[in-house]
Amino acid sequence: MNHNTTNISAQKKLIVFLDCGDTIIDEGTEIRDDHDIVIQANVIPGADVMVKTLAERGYTLAIVADGNAQSFKNILTQNGLYDYFTTMVYSETVKASKPSPRMFKAAIGALDLSEQDCNRIVMVGNNLSRDVKGANQMGITSIFLSWTPRYPKLHADESEIPQYTISHPLELIDLVEQLNDKLA
Template sequence: MKENRKTLILFLDCGDTLIDEGTEIRDEHDVVLSAELIPGAGETVKRLADRGYTLALVADGLAQSFKNILMQNGIYELFDTMIYSETIKASKPDRRMFKAAVGALDLTEADYGRIAMVGNNLSRDVKGANALGITSVHLAWTPRYPRTPADDSEHPDYVINEPLELLELAERLNAEAERQYRIHF
């Protein structure tokens, strides 16, 4: 257990949130063998972990892909838990993905208000978080995915344009969560 644990819990997507999907090299089984971090992503994850945030990877894809690319980029060990669609047998926005992360962190529905999901995909990350009352943060870094919500279910609570912007937003959301939950770790 980390000392000085923050009240806010961060769920992070991987592709085009941490890893630049355009740099992925895959094998014949569609496993990602290597990929580069998007600018500022590694520093952001390291600084969030150093500051005491609980970090959960909540990502669609193959477990071995994430292990390969996150270990290669030196951030694998910074996550408190990792939830993959391959092992859950569901993909975001399916609530099972988010509930698996909540369960893995030994949290309950009462904790949803102190969780923020950060991802690049409005129809998966934002819609899934919104459906559960989890704060949604859209990282609008990539042009590969829509930046305009298709409907109200895809409207994010916050929009950031690069990973480093998450550092300030996390501090603001944590301060709000501490006031609301009055929890000190």
């Protein structure tokens, strides 16, 4: 029997796109080198448990983040989270930044999905003007993580209104389960 078929049946229908800075990694703890590459940073309390739990429960996880690939590789590897993601899409390699549809389309393509799958994708991020607006314009469910004091918590216009708001990474686990159940 092919092991891949067993894996796919256990896989959840909902796909989770995650930003990295102030969504998984605490930007306030970043240490950068002379080339502005993040060489060290800590996870937001609970974010590592959130990532591992969602992955263990069969969710496909993707990083969709603005920044340099090497920064994310450094901090996600250091915090033991790198291998939990099926794909990682960075503005450096896509040559665009969120809210550009190119960022989301790159992640959708990397997962062998199509834009018809947007209704079963959630985008979780800390930035209303990038993560939420970008997800909303693609028809992806937007989840605003309002954990950080570093970014605005009030939307500039209707395009930045999140469908869901959570204040702590661990809240994402139950929300994702509820949204996945709605798809079933």
